[in-house]
Amino acid sequence: MPTTTTVQRVAIVTGAARGIGAATAVRLAADGFAVAVLDLDEAACASTVATIEKEGGRALAVDCDVSDAAQVEAAVARVDTELGAPTVLVNNAGIVRDNLVFKMTDRDFDSVIGVHLRGAFLMARAVQRHQTAAGWGRTVNLSSSAALGNRGQANYSSAKAGLQGLTKTLAIELGPFGVTVNCVAPGFIATEMTAATAQRMGITFEEFTDRYAQSIPVRRGGRPEDIAQAVSFFVREEAGFVNGQILYVAGGPKG
Known part of the structure; x- marks a missing residue:
């Protein structure tokens, strides 16, 4: 009898060299995905890749500044070539440049918006081509309870609130193509x-x-693994009717 070959789905996790991104990459690999581990420094991704491969998973380290459109396009193309077409995207890359508003510089504000919000947009735009072509996809954006406002984080709070609006808009636009877009907001x-x-x-x-x-x-x-668990739920097949949602993972009610 002919055998049926199941093609392994490919996930991209940005900011995955450490912290929440690394925990999420490891969890998605355990869930059966091949995982592209993206971060500014490819060498810094080695530990995450090694952890995945030690457990028998497939992983690829890719260096990418997510705020740079050309680098994003090149990174996604490399993932497509070396791992396969990515249909899962976790936008986790982020930086902080905290300060009170009267001390915050233009660069402090722009760099945080650039990585968190512009980066998520650029990654989503590049990956959606593969998702819509496949008729299936999952995107999870990492927001924060700081989206509700936080002293000294006008830049970070604005970026994280913007990610929630981006999530809902992409959910509306991509839903008809079998792609869900949701958001996890850690405390x-x-x-x-x-x-x-x-x-x-x-x-x-x-x-x-x-x-x-x-x-x-x-x-x-919270622990990085707490967030990885939530992402794992959103990307699974059974979560296909959950779309455009913001889940606060903060140990208590938010929002």
Whole structure:
């Protein structure tokens, strides 16, 4: 009897060298996807790729500045050639340039908007060609509870709020082609980025984490794996009727 070959679906995760992106890439590989691990520095992606390959998965490290349209196009083309046509996209790449508005420079604002919001747009535009051609796709954008407003983060909050609007618009435009677009908005998550914030504040990361935990109903900070779990739900086949949604993963009600 003839055998049926199932083609492995390919996912791209941006900002996947560490933190939430790395945890998400590893989780999607465990879910059966081949995963392109994108970050500014290809060498920095080696640990994530090695973790995936150690468990028998397929992964590819790709360097890409997601705010640069030419680099995005080149990265997606490389993924298509070396792993296969990408039909899952997780827009996680991000930076912080925190400051109060009267101290925030033009560059502080533009660079954060460029990576988070422009980057997600450029990646979504490039990947949707493969999604619509396949008649199936999943895009998940990483927003934040900071989208609701956060002192010292006019740039970051604006970018994350913009991602929620982008999510809903892409869900409307791409839904008819079998592509869903959803958004995960983390609360406080223990990552190298939040550790750097603690350092800027002049306190230990343990103090920083404990301070936040007291205001969270479940009384703990989040872990990158908590966010990876939520992304895993949105990209699975069974989530095909969930589209244009914002899920706050914050240990308590938000939004």
